[in-house]
Amino acid sequence: MSDHAPRTRLATHRVTNQPLPGGDRDLLGGDPPLREALAREAPDWVTRRLAPLGREAGGEGVQALGEAADRHPPELRLFDRHGRRLDEVSYHPAYHALMHLAIDHGWHAVAWQEEGRGGHQAHVAALYLLTQAESGFCCPITMTHAAMPVLRHSPAVEARWAPGLLAWDYDPRALPAAEKRGLTFGMAMTEKQGGSDVRANTTAAEAGDDGWRLTGHKWFCSAPMSDAFLTLARTDEGLGCFLVPRFTPDGERNAIELQRLKEKCGNRANASAEIEYRGAWAEPIGAPGRGIATLLEMVQQTRLDAAAAPVGMMRQALVAAWHHVRERHAFGRALAEQPLMRAVIADLALEVEAGVALMMRAARAFDGAARGDEHERALARLLPALAKYWHNKRGPGFMAEAMECLGGIGYVEESPLARLYREAPVNSIWEGSGNVICLDVLRVLGRHPDSLAAYWQAVAPARGEERRLDATLAELERLVAEPAARLEPRARWLVQRLAQCLQAALLVQYAPAEVAATFCAARLGDEAGPAYGVLPSGSPCNALLARIES
Structure with a gap:
């Protein structure tokens, strides 16, 4: 060999003890809580129509689009090269591809084209799946979806704009509406x-x-x-x-x-x-002069989406953490075999399961209201605010805990956890921050006593099945009976308890017994705490972990 031949640079080590790339996943087929919620809450056609979306959104190609759209944010183009005013926003091709995924399959329109027949449940479940590809592009999907009830306030406006809104065709061109x-x-x-x-x-x-x-x-x-x-x-x-x-x-x-x-x-x-x-x-x-009242129906729609999106993000974070700890070894065994880690992941899974149950029950209330069911209409006034408040309060801590499961690699931008952590606060702030939502709940309870009556009716089937839930419901009944002036400073506690009790009641009625009992003990019992992973002694972690994926 010549003395001048280039030297080969050899690696100093082999890469071991790192998880393999995730590969394609079926976001619906591998999600037992979502499949079960759809089976009980929605008509059969909803699951059939969602199935291709679950496979596509979980594929490596769409996941890569989500990462690219986040890494290449939109750019403002105020003028063209000749100085003419444009006022346009330029997006990365990945963003447009994701918009096609949602709109070309009608997920922005399904609630109205199948209204009262499961359309709202289909929309919410689709948003939950789409969020697991990338949350940011879901905002215009939500806006477009939520505009429809406002257009209905003026039939002439609706006649001109609704056909374009309901069209299954994403058209990003800057053109007059009639040409799109x-x-x-x-x-x-x-x-x-x-x-x-x-x-x-x-x-x-x-x-x-x-x-x-x-x-x-x-x-x-x-x-x-x-x-x-x-x-x-x-x-x-x-x-x-x-x-x-x-x-x-x-x-x-x-x-x-x-x-x-x-x-x-x-x-x-x-x-x-x-x-x-x-x-x-x-x-x-x-x-x-009735602009705020006109927009309230849109706000209800956007709040329901803002309640579903954090659950989708939590689901994405949970799966990322679970995949990591099953393949990463430390101190002589896989992280997923270590009791403390199992408790953390099981508790995260419990939170997602409760979130899925509440968001799908709220969506069913919207479809029931569209059919003229007064009980469901009363629930539809209340549940979006409860779910939006509580799911978003649980989100940031959830993302931090999932990130910690990955350790240092979870804190870098190559991991989805960093993106999810940055994203976590947005739905809490959008369409009313926590205090605004809690004050709205107080207004609903004060002006619409039928909504509170509908709530008690919704939790009634679970009474007598779980002592911790019974005790918390009794506490809640005393709290809501207090004068409004005394309730306002405690409004956050009231809304939290209303949300948790409904989650618990739904799990008691529909989830496996181990899931329901653990949720009531971990969220309503004497050992309940603010941190994730603090499950009561003897919690059935194996049963909870088995429901993460199937």
Whole structure:
């Protein structure tokens, strides 16, 4: 060999004791709690239609799309090369591919095309699966889905916009709505000075010869590439609801200026913008001065989605942690064989199981309400807020615990845990942070006593089956009977207990006995604590772990 031949650089070690790549997974077929919830809550067609989505969303290709969409966030394009105003957002191809996955299969429209026949359950279950590919792109799916009840307040507006909303065709082109195959919707509600207190909004709407014109600033515009935005603006009658299209009826770009994109902690695949209405053309929806009431139905829809998404993220984190600990060895045996680790993973699995049960029960209430069932309608007023509050309060700690199961590798961006941890707070903040949600629950309980009656009826079948649940329900009955002035400072505890008791009641009725008993002991019993992995002595970890995957 020549003295000048290149030397071969040899590795200093072999890579051992690291989990193998995940490979393709079936997100529905491998999820026993979801399959069981669908079997009892939804018509058979829902599971059949979801099955291909479960396989596709769990495939390595779609998982890679989710990672790419998060790593390459959208970019703001204010002007073209010649200085003409564009006000466009440019997305990575992975984002568009994920949007096609959802919209080209109708998951944004299924709740309305199958309304009252399981459509809401299909939508919520699909969102839970899609979230496990990437949560950020699900925001415009939720917005588009949730816009439909608002459009119904004005039949003429609905006639023009609903066909595009319901179309199974993702069309990202910046064109007037009439020239597109399918449409997406965004929303722009909050302003700097008010935030959740939208009654402080100052954006003004003035009527003119060619329609209404809006002038003002919006602090958060979700999905700013959308074809139309639902927004609030002040009129002489008060706050009104308006639809602001991206293009005016004569085909010109509407006077909606994108000021900047928010640089967010998580939710990076999705764009959120500050915008300025500079005399933007708009058309009113609903009764004059009743904008907040008009939008409440949309808020209920988005809150249900915001309750389902964290459960999907928790499921993704659970599976990642479980795969790691089964293949990683330390101190002479696999992590999954070590009692303390088994308790942590089993407790995480318990949280996901309870979350799936509650989100699917809430979705069933929406379909029941659509059929005219007054009991289900009363539940539909209450359950989205309970589930949104509690699932999102459990999410960030869940992600941190799952990340800890992986150790250092869980803290790096190559792991899905880092992305999930960044994403975890968003659904708690969106559509009303924790305090806002709790105050809304108090309002529902005060104004709609039938909702509380429906709640007691929903938990009644589980009474007498589990002593810890019975004791907590008795405590809850005393608490809700207190005067409103005394309830408000304790509203978080009240909402937590309402959510936990309904989760427990559902598990007592439908889950294996080991799951229900462990949940009641770990969440309602004397040994209940705030940290994950603190299961009561003698908890059946083997039974809980066996239900993570099948």
